[in-house]
Amino acid sequence: MAAIQITNVEKNYQSLRALDRVSLSIEQGEFFGLLGPNGAGKTTLISIIAGLNRADAGTVTIEGHDVVTDYRAARSRLGVVPQELVFDPFFSVRETLRMQSGYFGLKNNDKWIDEIMHHLDLTNKADANMRSLSGGMKRRVLVAQALVHKPPVIVLDEPTAGVDVELRQTLWKFVARLNREGHTVVLTTHYLEEAQALCNRVAMLKAGRVVALDTTAKLIQRISGSQLVVRLASGQLPDSLKPLVAIPDQLLGGTQFTLRVADYNDVEPILARLREGGAVIEDMQLQQADLEDVFLQIMDGEK
Numbered sequence: 001m002a003a004i005q006i007t008n009v010e011k012n013y014q015s016l017r018a019l020d021r022v023s024l025s026i027e028q029g030e031f032f033g034l035l036g037p038n039g040a041g042k043t044t045l046i047s048i049i050a051g052l053n054r055a056d057a058g059t060v061t062i063e064g065h066d067v068v069t070d071y072r073a074a075r076s077r078l079g080v081v082p083q084e085l086v087f088d089p090f091f092s093v094r095e096t097l098r099m100q101s102g103y104f105g106l107k108n109n110d111k112w113i114d115e116i117m118h119h120l121d122l123t124n125k126a127d128a129n130m131r132s133l134s135g136g137m138k139r140r141v142l143v144a145q146a147l148v149h150k151p152p153v154i155v156l157d158e159p160t161a162g163v164d165v166e167l168r169q170t171l172w173k174f175v176a177r178l179n180r181e182g183h184t185v186v187l188t189t190h191y192l193e194e195a196q197a198l199c200n201r202v203a204m205l206k207a208g209r210v211v212a213l214d215t216t217a218k219l220i221q222r223i224s225g226s227q228l229v230v231r232l233a234s235g236q237l238p239d240s241l242k243p244l245v246a247i248p249d250q251l252l253g254g255t256q257f258t259l260r261v262a263d264y265n266d267v268e269p270i271l272a273r274l275r276e277g278g279a280v281i282e283d284m285q286l287q288q289a290d291l292e293d294v295f296l297q298i299m300d301g302e303k
């Protein structure tokens with residue numbers, strides 16, 4: 001049984017099609033990345049998964065339970081870390097987590113609450129009022145809140161947007177551990193190096209449609225070989241090299257170009273052509289392709 005089964009989900013906001021027949025099957029134990037540029041539909045999809053928003057068509061099930069017709073069973077299997085920070089400012093961290101436990105009918109949950117607070121480095125803030133916490137601390141509580149009922153499926157909507165390196169590391173360590181212990185994790189993020197490091201499989205959304213779905217490794221393999229990034233001090237990229245440009249937007253007038261190369265042997269002829277064309281190189285680097293390159297290519301509609 002899939003952890004999350006999304007079948008032909010559609011969502012319209014007036015004339016805007018935010019989700020266009022999205023189908024995804026996320027298996028139990030996966031660490032799954034949902035990627036896409038601003039406005040692609042990620043948050044809309046997550047809020048439908050969480051039962052906070054209704055699809056116009058299609059279905060979503062969590063471990064077999066429909067999020068609309070079997071809401072309570074679906075919701076109890078799901079922990080959602082939303083993008084926005086919304087709290088009652090008058091409660092302490094511990095009270096907030098106890099209340100959330102109560103919502104799921106859990107009375108004596110302090111042992112697990114203590115454990116979550118420990119892993120998220122919140123223990124010394126347990127009795128602090130929510131309103132006294134910094135934004136990053138509030139975000140930790142948001143994560144803790146999503147986990148109070150030990151949900152088998154955890155969905156994180158941009159949990160590291162604007163948070164410091166320390167929280168990112170604390171958070172990923174904990175989430176990776178939960179994943180190793182068998183929890184399914186679905187993540188949206190704009191930090192593609194994070195997605196690359198953590199997710200075994202990735203879906204890319206663009207304008208409400210799934211435009212790529214594969215293992216992270218296979219997506220990266222789609223970009224064969226390496227990339228030569230050259231920055232020109234003067235001159236222009238000769239026409240003969242333009243077909244090698246991996247990121248078409250760079251042809252719109254920049255001085256930096258990312259060129260596809262199979263291996264080191266390709267580099268010297270490229271440099272020769274640049275010199276013949278009168279270009280002067282300011283800087284160059286040979287890089288392995290990564291998820292960000294794949295993302296840019298797919299979003300540019302090249303592949």
Ligand SMILES: Nc1ncnc2c1ncn2[C@@H]1O[C@H](COP(=O)(O)OP(=O)(O)OP(=O)(O)O)[C@@H](O)[C@H]1O
Nearest residue numbers: 013016017018036037038039040041042043044045
């Ligand atoms: N309540 C709403 N009313 C009208 N349009 C909406 C509403 N919520 C979202 N949209 C639109 O639906 C589209 C998808 O938005 P969504 O927030 O799901 O994108 P996203 O991929 O999460 O973007 P981001 O990366 O910026 O968070 C956008 O064009 C957005 O403007």
